[in-house]
Amino acid sequence: MPVPPAPATTSVTGWGRTAPTTARLLRPGTYEEAVEAVRACDGRGAIARGLGRAYGDAAQNAGGAVLDMTGLDRIHEIDAVGGVVTCDAGVSLHRLMEVLLPLGWFVPVTPGTRYVTVGGAIGADIHGKNHHVSGSFSRHVRALELLTGDGETRLVTPEADPELFWATAGGMGLTGVVLAATIQLLPVETSLMTVDTERATDLDDLMARLTATDHRYRYSVAWIDLLARGARTGRAVLTRGDHAPLEALPERARRAPLAFRPRRLPAAPRPAPDGLLGRTTVGLFNELWYRKAPRAQRGRLQKLATFFHPLDGLPDWNLVYGRSGFVQYQFVVGQGQEETLRSVVRRLSTRGCPSFLAVLKRFGAGDPGWLSFPMAGWTLALDIPAGLPGLGALLDELDEEVAAAGGRVYLAKDSRLRPDMLARMYPRLDDFRSLRARYDPRGAITSDLARRLAL
Amino acid sequence: MKDAFGAPQSLLVLGGASEIGLATARRLIARRTRRVHLAGRPSPALDAAAAELSGLGADVHVTAFDALDPGSHEEVLGKVFAEGDIDMVLLAFGVLGDQARDEQEPLSAVRVASTNYTGAVSSSLVCGAALQRQGHGSLVVLSSVAGERARRENFIYGSSKAGLDAFTQGLGDALHPCGVHVMAVRPGFVRGRMTAHLPPAPFATTPEAVAEAIEGGLRRRSEVIWVPGRLRPVMAALRHLPRPLFRHLTAAR
Numbered sequence: 001m002p003v004p005p006a007p008a009t010t011s012v013t014g015w016g017r018t019a020p021t022t023a024r025l026l027r028p029g030t031y032e033e034a035v036e037a038v039r040a041c042d043g044r045g046a047i048a049r050g051l052g053r054a055y056g057d058a059a060q061n062a063g064g065a066v067l068d069m070t071g072l073d074r075i076h077e078i079d080a081v082g083g084v085v086t087c088d089a090g091v092s093l094h095r096l097m098e099v100l101l102p103l104g105w106f107v108p109v110t111p112g113t114r115y116v117t118v119g120g121a122i123g124a125d126i127h128g129k130n131h132h133v134s135g136s137f138s139r140h141v142r143a144l145e146l147l148t149g150d151g152e153t154r155l156v157t158p159e160a161d162p163e164l165f166w167a168t169a170g171g172m173g174l175t176g177v178v179l180a181a182t183i184q185l186l187p188v189e190t191s192l193m194t195v196d197t198e199r200a201t202d203l204d205d206l207m208a209r210l211t212a213t214d215h216r217y218r219y220s221v222a223w224i225d226l227l228a229r230g231a232r233t234g235r236a237v238l239t240r241g242d243h244a245p246l247e248a249l250p251e252r253a254r255r256a257p258l259a260f261r262p263r264r265l266p267a268a269p270r271p272a273p274d275g276l277l278g279r280t281t282v283g284l285f286n287e288l289w290y291r292k293a294p295r296a297q298r299g300r301l302q303k304l305a306t307f308f309h310p311l312d313g314l315p316d317w318n319l320v321y322g323r324s325g326f327v328q329y330q331f332v333v334g335q336g337q338e339e340t341l342r343s344v345v346r347r348l349s350t351r352g353c354p355s356f357l358a359v360l361k362r363f364g365a366g367d368p369g370w371l372s373f374p375m376a377g378w379t380l381a382l383d384i385p386a387g388l389p390g391l392g393a394l395l396d397e398l399d400e401e402v403a404a405a406g407g408r409v410y411l412a413k414d415s416r417l418r419p420d421m422l423a424r425m426y427p428r429l430d431d432f433r434s435l436r437a438r439y440d441p442r443g444a445i446t447s448d449l450a451r452r453l454a455l
Numbered sequence: 456m457k458d459a460f461g462a463p464q465s466l467l468v469l470g471g472a473s474e475i476g477l478a479t480a481r482r483l484i485a486r487r488t489r490r491v492h493l494a495g496r497p498s499p500a501l502d503a504a505a506a507e508l509s510g511l512g513a514d515v516h517v518t519a520f521d522a523l524d525p526g527s528h529e530e531v532l533g534k535v536f537a538e539g540d541i542d543m544v545l546l547a548f549g550v551l552g553d554q555a556r557d558e559q560e561p562l563s564a565v566r567v568a569s570t571n572y573t574g575a576v577s578s579s580l581v582c583g584a585a586l587q588r589q590g591h592g593s594l595v596v597l598s599s600v601a602g603e604r605a606r607r608e609n610f611i612y613g614s615s616k617a618g619l620d621a622f623t624q625g626l627g628d629a630l631h632p633c634g635v636h637v638m639a640v641r642p643g644f645v646r647g648r649m650t651a652h653l654p655p656a657p658f659a660t661t662p663e664a665v666a667e668a669i670e671g672g673l674r675r676r677s678e679v680i681w682v683p684g685r686l687r688p689v690m691a692a693l694r695h696l697p698r699p700l701f702r703h704l705t706a707a708r
Contacts, residue, residue, distance in 0.1 A: 009590065009632075009633065009634070011634050016459065018459035018460075019456070019457050019458065019459055019461070019591075020591075020634055021456075021590050021591035021634055022590040022591070022633055022634030023590055044589070044590070056459065057456065061590075062456070062540075062589055062590035062591040062634070063588055063589040063590030063591070064590070324674070324675060324676075325459070327459045386459050386460060386674075387674070387675070391460065392458070392459075392460040392462060392486060393486075415458060415459035416458040416459045416460060416462075418487065419464075419489075448456050448591075451456045451540065452456035452458065452464065
């Protein structure tokens, strides 16, 4: 049999640029086109994709269809008094900030990038530096319009249809395609942040500081130097902040307190050579980053984008990891499992994993989403070049430790979890599978992540 | 699906009893591979291979496959792909032949060529098309350093591998836009059953070393790998050696 001529397919990867697969890329511009795409998809199914910031294969669908949702980007309605917005799923958080900040409203939860869509934020049930105060994104969603695999469009609210709603929150897009959502917003007086910065000398010092003072801040996060060893293992820079009140602003800034004009540098032109981010360069960077942070500084005013989204200033920063791409490893372990966290940090620093600033955060109470990631405890996230030999085996061992401590890894970041670990980490997995079978009997909604992990 | 490090979850080995095939399967099962299809001529060796891999925890299926019967390839391999996605196909079958006899018996020589080249062309095309339909996967083809430059002492085998190697490169280019990864593996002299009766050659390697190199090639999505890696510069030099000198060198051994 001859090799058939190549169909019009596109190679698709996640933000980590590992494991590319090809799919038909469709870009619905109306709800009807989205419905038609889901109804017409063949045995390989379809999955929604936003701005492609999931690190792994969550928004890939080998041999099937990938629905680029960024064509659905209308903001339908803003209640500027009550702080509620209804918009299409393809609207980015960046766009919401541009529109809502001048009205005195902010998105309730933002991750480390503004370039995620509302649909993606719901699918991954994203969290931010304010999880200990606000929980994850879906807790602020009042309603969503969901196109399920059977081709029906449903209005889903947490009150009227809690099962479908909480399976969709964190469901990685597998319960259906989110078409639109209504979100409760957070009132702010200014677009600036008041930020406190301090250094922690080691991991224990860091955890003690976070435990003692987290509740005083809406936003809190720590950057760990994973290459520091010995007594300095786990040394970190803590950054905590709140939205600045109007009176905190200097005279000049008070004239336009809600201005939002983040700067972006030109994009990195092409993948950097492999191995650019080795132990030496990353070690040097980490050293500088730690030294440049003030030992203790209170109440500095910072722009929103600088505080929340430092990497967004450099588009396509994922290219610096070279041709083989990178993986992000993010796990959470519950309160009382600090020993596991210490052990993982020790192993990573002994191994000399060339990770840029790893991020540690203390989560508040877990979220109701069936496959939502957060649980009350500690979460650590780190980026590692995928080409590092032996990395797969190391991460598998860390998975074992995390699962044994009752913890889990974050599916929006995952690209390499062993399928049998999943049920140990996510106890509601079976409920999720049976709900999917109910709403999508012919398996029209699927993704590479779903195939890899048998979701 | 393959993970971020290129480790496949499902594997199809054509030439299921081959030593390199088995060494590779063992290595991949230790990582992510759970479903393995061993395709080959029914034999006690094939059954033993299946039993061994099952013992390692894989879900193993045996499929009767004959490289010399290209007419059956579409049906036989179609059934394998119908059971679920295959993340990696390893084309590991091949015969060395007996150069001295094959030169005297042209039909024996044709058998070497038909197995190593014709059978591989047919089965790779069938698998390539299936991988293209599923939108992902790797086709790993065992070529040989013998295909790089014909030598007096094994040019029948060498020419079949030369053809296969050229075919693999072309197929790789054809399937590249479809997201299918094609990798040619060029091992040197591999110590094993096939070469037990031969004196060892320089740069000899083992099935395990080839398996390790394949795993690394999958991670890097390489298109050609040499085993051992030192063969690459060595062959680059040998390839350009003038014929009389090359003839003299290879005859001296």
